[in-house]
Amino acid sequence: MIERADGLRVDDSYYYITIPLHLEYKWAQGHYFETFLKGLKQGKILINQCPSCGRHQIPPINVCGRCHVEMGEWKEVGPRGTVFAFNIVVDPVYDSGIPGMREVPYTVAHIILDGAPDVTIYHELEEQDLSKLKVGMRVEAVFKPEKEREGLLSDIIYFRTVTEPE
Ligand SMILES: [Zn+2]
Numbered sequence: 001m002i003e004r005a006d007g008l009r010v011d012d013s014y015y016y017i018t019i020p021l022h023l024e025y026k027w028a029q030g031h032y033f034e035t036f037l038k039g040l041k042q043g044k045i046l047i048n049q050c051p052s053c054g055r056h057q058i059p060p061i062n063v064c065g066r067c068h069v070e071m072g073e074w075k076e077v078g079p080r081g082t083v084f085a086f087n088i089v090v091d092p093v094y095d096s097g098i099p100g101m102r103e104v105p106y107t108v109a110h111i112i113l114d115g116a117p118d119v120t121i122y123h124e125l126e127e128q129d130l131s132k133l134k135v136g137m138r139v140e141a142v143f144k145p146e147k148e149r150e151g152l153l154s155d156i157i158y159f160r161t162v163t164e165p166e
Pocket residue numbers: 050051052053054055064065066067068069
């Protein structure tokens with residue numbers, strides 16, 4: 001039995017199966033994703049924009065899915081943005097990034113970054129109080145200290161709530 005964050009006790013005997021799997025491999029990120037990851041290591045969110053339709057892409061890709069032309073224009077966006085949608089995760093889940101079972105609850109959101117109004121970045125929010133969460137709230141990326149950054153999306157710890165004058 002496991003207890004979820006909402007207090008419900010559930011039979012977990014069918015939730016998990018154990019599969020020993022030990023694989024070590026390298027995956028070529030490619031120029032576009034590499035540029036995005038290098039930006040994160042520098043505390044920047046870099047995205048690209050289609051020269052034909054103006055569409056932004058997070059994470060960056062090499063070809064616009066709409067126009068089929070090479071994406072080229074790089075720009076730094078954020079670190080502030082606006083919450084477009086959010087979700088509070090209450091069921092324990094396996095997180096390959098840890099790796100292991102993830103503590104719950106935690107909040108994830110689609111965030112429209114300043115400078116890229118047509119796309120969202122999916123990341124965690126610091127705020128977990130449902131009464132304080134709302135669509136349209138302003139947030140800001142909080143990066144790990146520079147020496148701890150690895151060039152991964154997890155270099156952004158979470159997005160914290162910010163209050164701005166109206
Ligand atoms: Zn395009």
